[in-house]
Amino acid sequence: MTQLELFRRFPQTEQLAHVELAELPTPVVAHEQLAHEIGIGGLWVKRDDRTASLYGGNKVRKLEFLLGDAIDQNRSRVWTVGAIGSHHVLATSLYARQLGLQPHALQFPQPVTDHVLDVLRALSTTRPRLQLVGSKHTLPVKMLQKHVKDWLSRAHDPYYIPGGGSAPRGVLGYVNAALELAHQIDEGELPCPDVIYVAAGTCGTLAGLVLGTRLAGLVTRVVGVRVVDKIIANPMITANLANRTGDLLRDCGLGVPKIRARDIEIIDDQIGDGYGEPTSAGEAAMRMWDEHIDFKLDPTYTAKTFAGLIDQTSGGDDQRVLYWHTLSSADLSELVDQSDIDADLPPEYRRFFEER
DSSP states (O other): OOOOHHHHHOGGGGGSOOOOOOOOSOOEEEOHHHHHHHTOSEEEEEEGGGSOSSSOSTHHHHHHHHHHHHHHTTOOEEEEEEETTOHHHHHHHHHHHHTTOEEEEEEEOOOOOHHHHHHHHHHHTTOOEEEEOOOTTTOOHHHHHHHHHHHHHTOSSEEEEOGGGOSHHHHHHHHHHHHHHHHHHHTTSSOOOSEEEEEESSSHHHHHHHHHHHHHTOOOEEEEEEOSOTTTSOHHHHHHHHHHHHHHHHHTTOOOOOOOGGGOEEEOTTOTTSTTOOOHHHHHHHHHHHTTOSSOOOTTTHHHHHHHHHHHHTTOTTOEEEEEEOSOOOOOHHHHHHOOHHHHSOGGGHHHHHTO
């Protein structure tokens, strides 16, 4: 059993409900040739694609606290929300089933790619209860919130996890991640980076890293690259989420700094035509990445994030940059091969497969 760095450094936080899912710490890898091509002094990649062998990525760290809380409350069902290709919905469903919980998800359409269809095939193997609503063009945030409220009001014994796992208890996973990084710096695995780049979707990962680096005493900027609409990812929402997470830690007796909206850095110019829509900058970033690194970026989150890193740091000379990789590298092929979409997905999902 691996002790979380949060619990090791602050033993009073062990009262927080938690279940072990992740294989921590995740490694940090230097990529000198890619750094040289970008024009920076050093590039390191935090391999959160390897958080777990069943399914990795940034959701696993959050789910350790969220599903731990669900079990602590004796809930039998977990309810969440996301697009049809949502890695969060897939991760939540996989780990809920592993822990004996019934997964439910409210989903909305997004641009259909081969990757999205593979996520749906893998999701179907968890036998989730799914409801499809609206479209990416006709489902504004307020309408989605109404759907969620109506949906949960009909549910029995629901434990609700917001999209991306971006609730205060989920954010604790990335407070711990920042402390984990600080320990790796102390151990000489890498120098303290001048700046960290990470995808900004529902902003839980970003909020946790901002708060966690403050707790760890790291003198480093944390920059989010926005990949969703600004109404969902912005400095005010991120700071609020960080401070609500801080309240949980204060309840444990920690002195936790307040985060202000002006403390949050978010790059807004990489989203392109919208969530899930590929960009030319993202595609160029993927090509550069593939020349040097043997695991992949995706067009929705990580390619746009790495494109933002390139744009912001190119020619930065001696700048030390950490890219936090949030996409799972777990092989889904076995789950995809086991899938039976006709039996395990609602009939209205079949049109996504017919569109390809």
